[in-house]
Amino acid sequence: MESYIGHIRSLSEKRADHLESETLSLRTRLECSQQQSATLATLLEKTGLHCIAEESLGEQVAFLIADRAKLMEEIEVIKKLKFSNGVNGMSKESELLSEIIKVSSEKEVLRREVSELCDRVQLLEKASRQLEVDNERLAYK
Structure with missing residues (x-):
């Protein structure tokens, strides 16, 4: 029983690590996208397309x-x-x-x-x- 619980705990830790790395990756992509949107908005405003x-x-x-x-x-x-x-x-x-x-x-x-x-x-x-x-x-x- 303890080995089964240990196995489940190991799987859940791996899943948590995977989700954490995926969250960091998505956060980085979101920040990059927001920065690009802000840059685009600035360019549009500078060219009179505000x-x-x-x-x-x-x-x-x-x-x-x-x-x-x-x-x-x-x-x-x-x-x-x-x-x-x-x-x-x-x-x-x-x-x-x-x-x-x-x-x-x-x-x-x-x-x-x-x-x-x-x-x-x-x-x-x-x-x-x-x-x-x-x-x-x-x-x-």
């Missing part, structure tokens, strides 16, 4: 992929226009350049508007949470 900095990693990646695809489409359109120019190449290039500048400035304006709207949404969410807290306090009085 409205998606608080989103999940998947949503951030989806936004960046969509933005990249849109930019690639713009590049393809510009390349096609550049190659289709012909004799009037200089005038079309200047028109294209002015159009690119116009679109870029519009894009920047829209980006700022989105940023401002994100800020407003955050303020409204904060105010909404505060109103909920205030309502709960009033309900208990």
Whole structure:
């Protein structure tokens, strides 16, 4: 009976050691992941994308992929226009350049508007949470 208890104790100690090492490994991976998320949020904020900095990693990646695809489409359109120019190449290039500048400035304006709207949404969410807290306090009085 004692040998059986000793065997069970040995197995439970091995299992505890294994679980402890697995916990340490998972904790290390979690800390690394949190550090990477913080770094990514900082980079997004520095590049003017602070409205998606608080989103999940998947949503951030989806936004960046969509933005990249849109930019690639713009590049393809510009390349096609550049190659289709012909004799009037200089005038079309200047028109294209002015159009690119116009679109870029519009894009920047829209980006700022989105940023401002994100800020407003955050303020409204904060105010909404505060109103909920205030309502709960009033309900208990």
